[in-house]
Amino acid sequence: MSGDRAAARSPLLAVRGVSIRHHEHDDDPAHDDPAHDGAADDRSRGATAPTPCDVTFDVGPGEAVLLLGPSGCGKSTLALATNGLVPHVVGADLDGTVHVRGRSTADHDTPDLSRDVAMVFQDPDAQVVTGTLLDEVCFGPENLFAPVDDVLARAEDALRRVGLWDRRADDPVTLSGGGRQRLAIACALALGSPLLVLDEPTANLDPAGTEEVYAVLREVVSTGDRAVLLVEHDLDAAVSLVDRVVVLDAAGRLVLDGTTRDVLAGRADLLADLGVWLPTATLAALRLRDAGVGIDTSGGLPLTPAELAALLDAVAVLPDHGQPDVPPTTRDAGRAGGPTLVVEHLTFRRGRGRGATTVLHDVSLAVAPGELVAVVGSNGAGKTTLAQLAAGVLRAPRGSLDGSVRVAGLDPTRTDPRELAGHVGFVFQNPEHQLVTSRVDDELALGLRVRGVPDDEVEARVEDVLRRFGLTHLRDRHPFLLSGGQKRRLSVGTAIICRPDVLVLDEPTYGQDRERAAELLDLLTALHREGTAVVVVSHDMQLVAEHATRVVALAGGRVVADGTPSAVLADDAVLSACGLRVPALARATRGLVRHPAWRGVTRLVDLPVAAVARVPA
Amino acid sequence: MSAVVRPGPAGVETRPAAVDPGPAAGSPGDRSGARPGTFAGPAWDLRTYDPLVTTLGPLPVVVFVFTTRDLLTPALIAAAALAVVLVMVRPPGRVLAALLLGLPLLAVVMTVSFGVLTDPHTVDGTTLVASVGPFELWSGALVTGLATSLRTVALLLLVLVGGLSTTGADVVRAMVQQLRVPYRIGYAALAALRFVPRFGHELEVIRSAHRVRGVDHGRGPLAGLRRQAGYAVPLLAGGIRHGERVSLAMEARGFGAHPARTERVRIPFRARDVVFLVATYAVPATIVLVVVPALARSAG
């Protein structure tokens, strides 16, 4: 360790004037992730502007820094540049310099830099290399050629820090998503490097998993032996963790670099203009201030639900909030025609004999045209099974199913798929699974062609969907070459082009960042307002709260709640039974002392509104 | 577990008692998880031997058995291999049953089927045993068939000596440690074991997704092939991209930082391996050079 004296004087991570331009047509693996959609979008448009662009910042020892920016600003790319994956492995041109502990990433490759920078990626599955937790954690130190004693000592320490030491002999696949991500953090810790870079570590996790990961990260940060650079869109979770925030704008230029409170609370207006997501409490306070509610923001905007609650309680009188029990759509109009999806006393068993498990217990549910129903619950609650049975994706073996499912009067588990496609569309979690042709327009036309729709009508409907989903300029592309967000839109397009009565989506926001997710939910909102019954399986609570007209909560294969978002999400018993987090705004309002009428407010749309309408057309 | 286990080879050795991977796992996923790991144990247990000795060692014998045409040599070699499997591998009941019931059945079926295929002209002068439609079974052909079947059984048993006593993962580790195969190649192969359950799950989802889309390739074997090819593209595309993402994670964890890496479990090459290797060649040699001629003489 001879270079340490020089390193001690320089910052741990020094990013100087970094611009990164991806190689054209270089389909780098890191950016297949839907969350990195924006960068891919830029490239598919043929944009040549580099993102990030001329970025300079430092990370000091023990510091926790959040890297923030709108979709496509290149924050993930920048994260990958800290250990040389960009440009050594992921093809790109990098201008400027990145130094880690005084070593330039240009002169050292990624494996070599791993002793200085450890990285945790978004997809927990794509970070498992070996067959047991212990082997997994030992993998890094072994690569660094540490002595056996040292490898085992580091592995034990790392596994204990993330609370997985007792499971060291287990296969990583037996862990939950959150558990596997904790394992990835342990692997990073075991490398012994002073800088830990995390690229969207919770994007693929359910709320319980996100909690687990943040609990571990809080411990890491509070111990102070590691600096942390975090790319994250879940600001409600991240805000309590970081000391500093670095913000890039849409063009990838650095606009702000300061303490968390200075940046997020002090410059909230600027951030909102940049299209950067803010903590829910901050957003709510901005909204209230603009609506003329007399909250006192002289001490800065709130960052956490608790701070927002304190601000609200400091106000003597709050105006009437929007009525949370009446969703933004007129449900009664939709109900007039009777429900199109009816599930009655559905019980479903998987497997047979002694190994059989009952996945759904006596589930009943009715969805009417014009509704947007969110099915929520933790992993393993049976939500996907329910959705798949409703859409005819899962063909139940004889004897495994009691009760009935009816879509527009048809039994989806028995009806011919082509006939069914006109009544119910299903969108898979991973859009690539359901893309079967080699052109975008063929992909859209396929469902119509197999159902014998005349050619000119096929053409007209394809044009319509292309235009509506912003895919016209991509019509002759191979669907796999689209960005994550475009693929998602295409998969929704293939489902709705047959004009189904019911559209079912399985975790449509999984792995997407906030902006893409919100964009998709807006699309769905437009659809259900036109009269399609939309069923969304999701664990994204705030989005559910904002967009759904009704929430059905599942736990252990049973329906534990079915009602308006504000009613279900305000019910602690239900949320804890489902392993779900209370949405941030609900956490702020439920504890209000002076304003009991506001305790049921769970959604931003329920807050008093200024003259400017928020919901996009 | 009270005291922290002293690191070092002994520290690892204490684990499997608690882990108990279970012998002879059925699926590839299980196999990767099952990790004998320590190679410590009684000398009768073939699982404690060098995986290369048990898998590659018998290969010259395999090649030799290929070339035999008589009945006695493959039969005796098969018996010797079976003895090794029974005594030194001691497979679990299910595998044992499959071996002891399946192999004789295999021999009988093969004898008949190869007998039918044998050119009748080569066995002129023997008797017609049976005829079904156009197929005729001659006693001479039956002998040829029996030879082929015994040969196949012998080959199978020779291969099972290694197959039942070690896992693909341990063979790879041994290749890295003893054959100087670059560890990056070996560990890429080990990491690929993790892909298998993922492929299974993905295939299931892709199948149902294609069905929901109403994709129809028609009926018949050609359509079936087209359907499989239709699944193959998204499956492989997803798999390859997953592999690429894993490669990023591996590099970020120092994979390839040095020409060598720490091996926590060293696969030993001990006296028992030498003895086994010598016996692997000595026993068949004795059978061929001594036993078979002696038996032939006494029979003749």
Add this chain to the structure above:
Amino acid sequence: MPTSTSRTSRSLTTRYLMTCAAIGAATGVLLVPANFVSAALASTVPVLYSAMVGLWIIGPVLALALVRRPGAAVLTMLVAGVISSASPLGASSILTCLMIGAALELVFLVTLYRVWSPWLFCTGTFVFAALYTWSAFVAFDAAAMATVVQVLIVVLMMGSALAGAWLGLLLARRLEKAGVARGLAPARTRTAAPVETAAAPSGTATAAESA
């Protein structure tokens, strides 16, 4: 402490290794049941067994055609062998697979990994199929079989091997169109590449279509 060394083996990048590993894993998954079926067929209907040979060809041909780097077939088949060691043959399937990979790659080695046109894939497949047919003849003692059976075995093995190669090329072309493994194959980009390498992708396409 030694400094960075992976530079020395830059051509053997982790991304390349893991791409082959993924193709190999898929091949291995295909070969596990194939091993069971072929073990059953070899003992009962060796004629049909010979028609299965093509299954072993798809993976290595696909890897070579997609990645176009030395060692792709051998690597892919090493992985396939490790995966498919969960079948009757156990760990020795590694060796079988390695031999197949090496046999296929032989012709590319001879042409110094500069030619990637379909005819070379066919030649490679043919070389492998000839070797394999010979070994199968020895194993089954096919010389003692009726002439019709012998001819049938040879025809089926060759036909099946070529069909496997065709399928491998077809999949490689489809994956290439889907943007998979882009940037891995050295000669793929429009550089001042020799004529035959630049022409290879389109040649591949036409061969796969017309076959």
